[in-house]
Amino acid sequence: MVNSANTPTVHGTAVAGCVGAETNNGIGISSIGYDCSLLGYNLNPEYPEWISSMLKLSLSGAKIVNASFAICLYSESVQKVMYLIRDNGTLIIAGAGNGGSPPGCTPNCYRYPASYDGVISVSSVCQNDSHEGPGGLIHTHNDKVDVCAPGYDVISTTFDNQYRPIYYYVTGTSFATPIVAGLAGLVFSIIPDAPPALVEGIIELTCDNIDNINPNYAGLLGNGRINAYEAVSTAWDISTTSTQPIIISNGQNITLEGADGIKIINDYIKVCTGGTLTVKSKLFFKENAKIIVEPGGLLIIDGGLLTTYNNSFLWEGIELWGDVNQSQLTPETQAKIELKNSARIEYAKIAVGTFRKYNEFLSIASGGIIMADTAIFYNNKVSIDMWPYENHHPISGEIFSNLSYFKNVRFNKTEYFFETFTNDVFVKLTGVRGIDFKGCEFENIFSVNAYTETWTSELGIGIYSVNSSFKVDYLCLTQQSPCDDYKPSMFNALYYGIYAINSLTDKTFSVLNTKFGVHRNYNGFPNSEGVLKGIYASGFDNVNLSNNEINLPLTYTTESYGIFLIIAQTIALAITIFP
Numbered sequence: 230m231v232n233s234a235n236t237p238t239v240h241g242t243a244v245a246g247c248v249g250a251e252t253n254n255g256i257g258i259s260s261i262g263y264d265c266s267l268l269g270y271n272l273n274p275e276y277p278e279w280i281s282s283m284l285k286l287s288l289s290g291a292k293i294v295n296a297s298f299a300i301c302l303y304s305e306s307v308q309k310v311m312y313l314i315r316d317n318g319t320l321i322i323a324g325a326g327n328g329g330s331p332p333g334c335t336p337n338c339y340r341y342p343a344s345y346d347g348v349i350s351v352s353s354v355c356q357n358d359s360h361e362g363p364g365g366l367i368h369t370h371n372d373k374v375d376v377c378a379p380g381y382d383v384i385s386t387t388f389d390n391q392y393r394p395i396y397y398y399v400t401g402t403s404f405a406t407p408i409v410a411g412l413a414g415l416v417f418s419i420i421p422d423a424p425p426a427l428v429e430g431i432i433e434l435t436c437d438n439i440d441n442i443n444p445n446y447a448g449l450l451g452n453g454r455i456n457a458y459e460a461v462s463t464a465w466d467i468s469t470t471s472t473q474p475i476i477i478s479n480g481q482n483i484t485l486e487g488a489d490g491i492k493i494i495n496d497y498i499k500v501c502t503g504g505t506l507t508v509k510s511k512l513f514f515k516e517n518a519k520i521i522v523e524p525g526g527l528l529i530i531d532g533g534l535l536t537t538y539n540n541s542f543l544w545e546g547i548e549l550w551g552d553v554n555q556s557q558l559t560p561e562t563q564a565k566i567e568l569k570n571s572a573r574i575e576y577a578k579i580a581v582g583t584f585r586k587y588n589e590f591l592s593i594a595s596g597g598i599i600m601a602d603t604a605i606f607y608n609n610k611v612s613i614d615m616w617p618y619e620n621h622h623p624i625s626g627e628i629f630s631n632l633s634y635f636k637n638v639r640f641n642k643t644e645y646f647f648e649t650f651t652n653d654v655f656v657k658l659t660g661v662r663g664i665d666f667k668g669c670e671f672e673n674i675f676s677v678n679a680y681t682e683t684w685t686s687e688l689g690i691g692i693y694s695v696n697s698s699f700k701v702d703y704l705c706l707t708q709q710s711p712c713d714d715y716k717p718s719m720f721n722a723l724y725y726g727i728y729a730i731n732s733l734t735d736k737t738f739s740v741l742n743t744k745f746g747v748h749r750n751y752n753g754f755p756n757s758e759g760v761l762k763g764i765y766a767s768g769f770d771n772v773n774l775s776n777n778e779i780n781l782p783l784t785y786t787t788e789s790y791g792i793f794l795i796i797a798q799t800i801a802l803a804i805t806i807f808p
């Protein structure tokens with residue numbers, strides 16, 4: 230036990246009893262986390278000490294961190310540490326909160342760390358799966374809750390049987406949380422090398438839906454109440470099943486969803502001409518595994534996750550095998566991918582590319598359509614790689630804009646990626662026309678400023694364009710015209726925001742209503758984020774750079790600028806630059 234705060238002794242002992250009380254000894258209670266090892270931290274959640282303690286636990290090899298406390302204050306710097314812990318292979322599970330507590334919290338508001346991205350948020354149910362406890366007690370419910378577990382009148386251990394009975398009833402998400410943590414321990418015991426996302430997926434996708442029992446809280450209780458039997462059975466099935474290549478043939482329309490949709494891909498998935506694959510679950514790829522979409526094939530990532538099995542290596546990614554000589558208006562000749570509803574692709578060498586890769590030394594350009602609306606590309610070496618292709622009318626040959634677009638898409642890398650792999654760019658455009666980016670974010674996410682103090686080129690580029698035309702603009706969030714509420718595109722913590730070079734007379738680009746760099750204060754101290762070089766462009770006849778804001782770093786040791794233009798004959802420019 231690491232003791233550094235004056236908190237009630239009973240609380241921590243009861244939490245420990247829920248997750249790891251000795252079982253099958255004929256005494257007292259059984260715990261769900263049979264034979265799991267525990268290390269206790271007694272911390273004051275009001276101080277930043279708990280953050281560093283979580284990180285220390287992760288770096289020392291902890292598989293799971295149970296956080297049976299809650300505060301109301303969100304911190305962007307803490308969110309970045311949560312990303313780092315998760316990337317390091319540790320699953321964080323936290324209590325959603327007990328209604329109006331702790332003091333200062335409004336009922337059912339977001340509590341932290343439970344509501345941070347990458348953390349499993351746990352609320353409570355009774356014996357009959359009702360969310361409402363005895364006497365009308367109701368624990369926190371909101372759209373950040375991931376799962377529920379018993380949290381009312383749970384029997385657990387006390388600190389000292391000289392003053393209390395050895396076992397007694399406890400209530401709160403503090404005690405629902407370790408039940409989920411214990412289940413996570415069981416899953417890890419079956420698949421010891423499982424990444425956190427796999428364990429999380431197994432637990433969430435094997436839950437029993439309880440919305441019909443709790444109609445007043447439908448949609449606010451996550452995936453439902455955990456089902457330990459189903460979770461352990463699913464983990465066992467995954468660990469003992471050898472996954473063969475998955476082939477979606479002509480005429481097939483296959484959906485991977487729920488617990489049965491969780492797959493470990495050792496080789497490849499191929500979506501053949503005329504086939505459709507929809508992914509709503511979580512897929513985990515071994516090092517050389519990939520997805521191939523043939524001409525006329527359709528891959529839909531609908532809220533699903535595609536990631537590496539182990540984030541010490543990158544998987545190959547998705548190849549769109551379109552026909553470079555055919556129009557995108559003839560769908561049977563083009564491979565197509567749709568990403569929506571927070572679809573997420575992680576840890577790929579090239580997340581999505583419009584090419585055919587034959588081996589490490591030979592790839593050829595292909596057509597292909599990428600339609601992304603509300604998606605996340607996270608810690609990929611390259612997120613999008615579009616090879617030369619001109620869309621055209623199938624009969625007249627008239628040149629059209631590419632049908633690919635990106636709306637409300639986040640492109641992120643974290644310091645874990647920079648410490649583990651060699652960086653590249655977020656988006657590469659080569660010889661394509663009319664690619665739209667609306668309300669997109671291109672950002673390196675760092676929990677400390679060390680990466681942006683020296684501003685090396687390894688920080689990479691948001692959009693790297695060669696002989697291509699594209700547009701970056703805001704995403705309108707309403708139906709009003711003119712738009713009265715919008716989300717701007719944003720580039721941050723990058724060496725270059727946009728680097729565009731051109732040798733063709735008919736290519737141009739525009740960047741409108743976009744923010745380059747964000748200066749934030751973390752715990753009262755300004756950071757040195759921004760973009761070192763906002764926009765570099767060479768060889769364009771026309772560029773439109775209107776209504777943009779560029780924030781250069783507060784400190785830097787090399788050349789920094791907002792815009793650098795070479796041979797741009799016609800320029801529309803309205804920009805604000807801050808040092």
